[in-house]
Amino acid sequence: MWQRQQIAQIPCDVLNYPGNGRTIVFLDDPTIEQLVPTSLQWPATWAAGTSWVVPDLAHTCWIPDLTTSGGVTLEDHFINEFLSELQTSVTSSTQVLILSGVGIGGQAAIRLSNAQPTRQFDTYTINPALDLHLWYGLETTLDERYPNPEAVRQASMTVQFRVHARLPKIWFCTTEEEYYLVSATRFCEKLTALGVPHHWERISGTFEENYFLAVQKMLVVMGSQTRLPLQT
Secondary structure (H helix, E strand, O other), X not given: OOEEEEEOOEEEEEEOOOOOOEEEEEEOOHHHOOOHHHHOOOHHHOOOOOEEEEEOOOHXXXXXXXXXXXXXXXXXXXXHHHHHHHHHHOOOOOOEEEEEEEOHHHHHHHHHHHHOOOOOOOEEEEOXXXXXXXXXXXXXXXXXXXXXXXXXXXXXXXXXXXXXXXXXXXXXXXXXXXXXXXXXXXXXXXXXXXXXXXXXXXXXXXXXXXXXXXXXXXXXHHHOXXXXXXXX
């Protein structure tokens, strides 16, 4: 059963299966928040010993330079406070911690994994919203935080991604909408140029039509004992 918990002052839904499995932090996209709890009702059917943590965070948390009232970036708070407390309160020392997400939460998972060179995590995402500059002018918080689309692009994950000593595994799938295909193509080219292991899977149809299929594919890959068909 899902339980409501506070982790580093962030409310979360937690589904905890103690064991030598995985702890998956799933970062939601607020536009589909009604779908996510339903889609995550079946982890026990595919991976015993896997825990799920779904932070209740607004999408504004993943704008790169957004800060808390204390002047600390939300990324730093998530990495230094949330993940540290999570690893002592939910995960066991033998569990693997994975960052996952969909849409704006998908790019957040990749961004957070890449934010600190000593604490990278493998990421599995669906339709990650990587090219945030394409959202500029659509009456989002981006309009208030940045002076123009180019400023947003310079802060985007595709531009900001850096190679560290440990190369994470990055798996993502996209549906056929042009925005996701263009963003994924650009990001895939960046990862290939940097030699970062990754796998991009495409799903026919639209996000709304095939969201659950995308989640199922992601769960199967996460739970697989075989090696990912990674591209480098």
